[in-house]
Amino acid sequence: MPRRYRQGLGLGWKLKGRARVRAGEEIRVDKYANIEYNKLRLLMNENPTKYFKEYRTKLGFTNQNQAKDYLAAKNITPSVDYKYIDCLNDRIIDIVKKINSIIHIESQRKNLDDFIKLKILTVYQTIKKNDIIPRLNNQGRRPEEVLFSWLRGFVISEYFSPSISKIFSIKIESILKIGDDDFNNIETFKRTPQADLKFKKNNKTVRIEVQSGFQGINDIKQHKVLEAKKIFNHLGDLTVCIHFDLYNGQVAFVRLDNIDDNDINWVTRQQMEGQTVFSIDQNLFEWRLLDSIPKYSELSIDI
Numbered sequence: 001m002p003r004r005y006r007q008g009l010g011l012g013w014k015l016k017g018r019a020r021v022r023a024g025e026e027i028r029v030d031k032y033a034n035i036e037y038n039k040l041r042l043l044m045n046e047n048p049t050k051y052f053k054e055y056r057t058k059l060g061f062t063n064q065n066q067a068k069d070y071l072a073a074k075n076i077t078p079s080v081d082y083k084y085i086d087c088l089n090d091r092i093i094d095i096v097k098k099i100n101s102i103i104h105i106e107s108q109r110k111n112l113d114d115f116i117k118l119k120i121l122t123v124y125q126t127i128k129k130n131d132i133i134p135r136l137n138n139q140g141r142r143p144e145e146v147l148f149s150w151l152r153g154f155v156i157s158e159y160f161s162p163s164i165s166k167i168f169s170i171k172i173e174s175i176l177k178i179g180d181d182d183f184n185n186i187e188t189f190k191r192t193p194q195a196d197l198k199f200k201k202n203n204k205t206v207r208i209e210v211q212s213g214f215q216g217i218n219d220i221k222q223h224k225v226l227e228a229k230k231i232f233n234h235l236g237d238l239t240v241c242i243h244f245d246l247y248n249g250q251v252a253f254v255r256l257d258n259i260d261d262n263d264i265n266w267v268t269r270q271q272m273e274g275q276t277v278f279s280i281d282q283n284l285f286e287w288r289l290l291d292s293i294p295k296y297s298e299l300s301i302d303i
Contacts (some may be wrong), residue, residue, distance in 0.1 A: 005146050008207055022081065023276050033172035043280075044126060056254060057286065063140055063277065065266050075086065078142065079142055079216040080133050080134055080144065082128075084144050085124075085133070085147065085148075085256075086148070087153070088144060088148040089120060089124055092148070092152050093116055094182045094207060095152070095246075096112070096115075096120075096155060097116075098244065099159075099289075100112050100159075101213075102289075102290065103289040103290060104290060104291055104293070105290065105291050106163075106166075106292050106293050106295055107160070107163045107292075109159065109162075111283055114160065115158075119154075119155055119159075120151070120155055123133060123151065123154070124147075126148070133147055133159050136150075143300060145204050152214075153210075153211075153212050154210070155243055156210070156212040156246070157196060157210040160210070160242075161197075163244065163293050164197070167293055167294060167295065167299075168199065168206075168296050169295070169296060170199055170200075171200065172198050174200070175198070175199045175208075176197065176198045176199065177196065177198075178197065178198050178207070180198060183222070184273065187274065196208060196209060196210045197210065198237075201296075201303050202303055204237075204238055205235070205236070205237040205238070206238050206303055207228070207231065207237050207238065207239040207240070208240055208241075208242055209228075209240070209242070209245040209256065210238075211240060211241060211242070211244065212243070213244070213245045213246065213247060214244070214246055214247055214249055215219070215247055216247040216248060217244050217282065218243055218252065218279070218280040219267075219269065219279055220241055220243070220254065220256065220277060220280065221275065221277055221278075222239070222266075222275070222276045222277060222278065224256060225257075225259050227239075228256035228257040229256075229257050231257070232257035232258075234287040237257075238255065238257055239255070239256040239257050240253060240254065240256065240303070241253070241254040241255075241256050245285065249287050249288060249289045249290060250285040250287065250289065251285060251286070251288075252280045252286070253286055253287075253299050253300070253301045254278075254284055254286040254301070259278060263278070265278055265281055266278055266279075267279050284300075286299050286300065
């Protein structure tokens with residue numbers, strides 16, 4: 001290859017024998033051979049970012065995120081399947097009815113039909129009317145499934161509120177909800193570390209985190225424990241997690257603000273994207289739903 005031609009290409013060295021290309025690739029060239037344009041670009045160490053941008057521009061995208069969303073089909077918004085939601089709501093109603101029919105009579109709801117209408121059907125219609133459902137998402141799940149998970153947990157918490165008041169020997173009217181159930185606001189449906197309920201007991205403010213499990217895996221997420229410790233350090237409020245294991249028919253009571261950082265029950269769940277959680281020990285399940293409601297004095301939690 002003539003020197004003038006090489007210099008015009010920006011190559012100040014001769015191409016003899018073998019020329020090394022990126023990542024150890026070798027190409028065989030004769031002394032004055034014609035080299036394809038893309039090989040020359042490699043030899044000249046052209047910035048790949050410029051090529052990547054050119055490629056995506058030819059596809060019709062000037063924005064990287066737009067290209068990613070297109071290739072992953074994330075820019076296609078599926079329509080909400082309201083018939084599917086009706087089936088899911090029917091399942092929640094059926095779950096509540098079955099639980100109500102088998103648990104101890106002291107825990108049962110006497111006005112179950114009114115409860116279902118108020119806490120399931122009316123709540124759902126309000127959410128639907130406010131056009132919240134299409135905006136529900138969590139880790140890529142469909143909005144129907146997000147709504148089902150949220151509504152199921154909400155209903156269980158509401159269902160057992162009278163039982164919680166009996167456990168702690170307080171009037172149900174004295175139990176305050178932390179944050180209103182604002183079904184007009186998308187923030188209501190986001191998972192937060194904040195507890196659900198609050199009341200006074202033994203001259204102390206007690207916060208209650210109500211959880212419900214349906215698969216026999218009984219964990220408390222780390223951020224809830226950290227939030228409980230922060231609240232205790234700043235305000236002196238205690239936080240108790242009441243975990244309803246509806247797969248096995250048992251309930252655990254766990255003080256969150258005094259869990260040791262080195263407790264052996266801290267585990268990492270690979271199925272939860274490697275999250276660190278506190279696995280609830282079986283010894284902390286002190287109420288079987290087929291039995292009568294326990295009194296606070298019978299529980300091992302200290303308030």
